[in-house]
Amino acid sequence: MEQQKKRETWHSSLGFILAAAGSAVGLGNIWRFPYITGEHGGGAFVLIYLICVALIGLPVMLCEIALGRHTRRNPVGAFKQLNPATCNLAVLFGVGLIFCGVMMLIMRSFGWGILFTLIGALVTKYRWTVVGVMGVVAGFVILSFYAVVAGWTVGYIGKAISGRLAFDTVDAAAVSFGSFIGNPFLSILCLFVFMALCIAIVCKGVQGGIEKISKLLMPLLFLLLILLIIRGLTLPGAMAGVRYYLRPDFSVISGESILVAVGLAFFSLSLGMGAMITYGSYVSKEQNLFTSSMAIVGLDVLVAFLAGLAVFPAVFALGFAPDSGTGLAFMALPTVFNQMPLGILWAFVFFLLLLVAALTSGISLLEVVTAYWVDERDWTRRNATLVFGGCIFLLGTLCAVSVENWDSIRPVQSLLQTLFARLQPSLFATMETASDWMLALGGLMTALFVGWIWGIRHAVDEIRHGSQNFADVHLWSVLAGLKDDPSHNSEVHVYTIASVWGVFVRFICPVAVVIAFLYTIGWLDLGEDASPEPPPEPAAELAPP
Numbered sequence: 001m002e003q004q005k006k007r008e009t010w011h012s013s014l015g016f017i018l019a020a021a022g023s024a025v026g027l028g029n030i031w032r033f034p035y036i037t038g039e040h041g042g043g044a045f046v047l048i049y050l051i052c053v054a055l056i057g058l059p060v061m062l063c064e065i066a067l068g069r070h071t072r073r074n075p076v077g078a079f080k081q082l083n084p085a086t087c088n089l090a091v092l093f094g095v096g097l098i099f100c101g102v103m104m105l106i107m108r109s110f111g112w113g114i115l116f117t118l119i120g121a122l123v124t125k126y127r128w129t130v131v132g133v134m135g136v137v138a139g140f141v142i143l144s145f146y147a148v149v150a151g152w153t154v155g156y157i158g159k160a161i162s163g164r165l166a167f168d169t170v171d172a173a174a175v176s177f178g179s180f181i182g183n184p185f186l187s188i189l190c191l192f193v194f195m196a197l198c199i200a201i202v203c204k205g206v207q208g209g210i211e212k213i214s215k216l217l218m219p220l221l222f223l224l225l226i227l228l229i230i231r232g233l234t235l236p237g238a239m240a241g242v243r244y245y246l247r248p249d250f251s252v253i254s255g256e257s258i259l260v261a262v263g264l265a266f267f268s269l270s271l272g273m274g275a276m277i278t279y280g281s282y283v284s285k286e287q288n289l290f291t292s293s294m295a296i297v298g299l300d301v302l303v304a305f306l307a308g309l310a311v312f313p314a315v316f317a318l319g320f321a322p323d324s325g326t327g328l329a330f331m332a333l334p335t336v337f338n339q340m341p342l343g344i345l346w347a348f349v350f351f352l353l354l355l356v357a358a359l360t361s362g363i364s365l366l367e368v369v370t371a372y373w374v375d376e377r378d379w380t381r382r383n384a385t386l387v388f389g390g391c392i393f394l395l396g397t398l399c400a401v402s403v404e405n406w407d408s409i410r411p412v413q414s415l416l417q418t419l420f421a422r423l424q425p426s427l428f429a430t431m432e433t434a435s436d437w438m439l440a441l442g443g444l445m446t447a448l449f450v451g452w453i454w455g456i457r458h459a460v461d462e463i464r465h466g467s468q469n470f471a472d473v474h475l476w477s478v479l480a481g482l483k484d485d486p487s488h489n490s491e492v493h494v495y496t497i498a499s500v501w502g503v504f505v506r507f508i509c510p511v512a513v514v515i516a517f518l519y520t521i522g523w524l525d526l527g528e529d530a531s532p533e534p535p536p537e538p539a540a541e542l543a544p545p
């Protein structure tokens with residue numbers, strides 16, 4: 001009770017929507033989305049992505065925000081508060097994990113064996129609270145590699161200002177990028193600057209820090225994006241890029257594209273790790289959670305879509321290959337800008353845009369970790385942010401020096417190799433893959449928890465505050481504009497928005513996420529040759545080439 005009294009809240013509904021949209025809009029939208037779309041059939045992929053966002057992303061977003069507002073806690077506290085005293089499903093799941101762990105130990109797969117046994121024991125003892133713990137750990141892991149890439153944008157802003165981005169060819173840009181990320185001093189310095197910004201904002205609290213900066217940065221982000229789009233579209237030959245980006249080519253779409261779209265939707269909407277639970281915990285009872293979720297999802301999709309419009313026309317107009325994948329932002333685009341009049345200005349605008357997007361996402365990741373230590377461990381916000389922001393920085397430095405390979409951190413590699421035998425090519429790639437797993441698993445568990453454990457009824461009771469239409473008005477009456485006509489709103493309704501949402505949360509989302517999850521961990525092979533040109537590894541999107 002006492003905890004509820006002193007909890008901060010957002011100053012306004014708009015503040016919450018902008019902060020949550022700021023969390024969602026990030027490197028995932030401006031960097032990942034455009035080129036993944038290009039590789040997976042352009043317009044056809046955009047359509048599939050939109051369907052995934054509407055059918056899976058939006059329902060899970062509402063689950064997270066409702067969980068947060070109801071419990072007014074961080075992810076660990078939220079699951080702890082609603083954890084049932086006994087739960088056969090959790091025990092079954094925990095024992096299953098322990099069994100798998102022991103089998104792995106017997107088969108001498110020590111790392112996985114220890115991990116599975118440990119998680120199994122925790123699930124058996126603490127049940128659903130473990131999902132919240134996984135969210136906090138995911139915040140830690142994601143920010144440590146996310147901040148490295150965000151740090152590069154800081155470096156590239158510096159390069160743009162000092163006129164050192166004047167590349168005539170993509171090869172020259174690639175050499176420069178390689179030497180930049182291969183310079184430990186520079187990449188750690190940039191990482192430090194980014195983390196210091198995140199820490200300073202989160203330290204200032206929910207209203208004074210996160211909300212204030214989001215209200216300032218989100219409009220700036222739109223402004224920068226629109227400037228870039230106008231510049232790109234007014235170049236001669238830009239329409240070829242628009243066609244490439246938006247022409248629906250269904251022949252390139254495969255089962256894999258659909259699953260890539262599901263994974264991208266989770267990452268891009270910041271779902272599956274409790275960021276929206278945490279932000280939801282600062283929302284007041286009067287706020288309409290349903291329309292807020294739609295606004296957040298809508299803004300995220302809009303920015304992703306606009307980012308494609310900003311990138312492809314310019315790339316095509318200047319005759320560059322659109323499929324340079326992860327290198328698009330740091331190699332192809334600087335070269336493109338260099339050939340435009342006032343190129344330095346456009347490069348500066350673009351990297352500032354990336355930094356703004358990364359910053360509003362970075363603070364949400366740090367806030368998840370901070371909220372846990374403040375709520376559950378009674379730390380002061382300042383101490384929690386400084387200490388754990390500092391720890392994330394330290395882990396980030398290991399990622400920063402091992403972006404391409406393990407060479408500079410051999411002892412860490414040997415330790416991990418002893419435990420897990422097979423490793424990703426770098427610590428950076430390992431963190432990235434780990435986060436893909438965690439988000440998929442976290443999203444699945446959140447949907448299962450809300451759908452089957454907390455219960456749709458309780459969740460709807462929560463969402464009903466501030467949103468009568470959601471639960472109590474007949475769906476067809478709302479859609480037809482007849483909701484205020486009493487004869488269209490009898491006492492008992494079958495088709496409310498809430499009932500449709502419940503079916504999604506209980507059945508459709510979990511099944512879809514399980515399929516996507518199995519694909520992410522490589523247990524589901526949908527036949528790569530379904531598409532004429534196999535697209536590159538989905539897990540490597542944030543990794544440099």
Ligand code: PFF
Nearest residue numbers: 024026027028268270275361
């Ligand atoms: N949504 C962010 C992006 O698209 O870049 C990434 C992210 C932020 C993921 C916050 C998860 C999260 F909690």
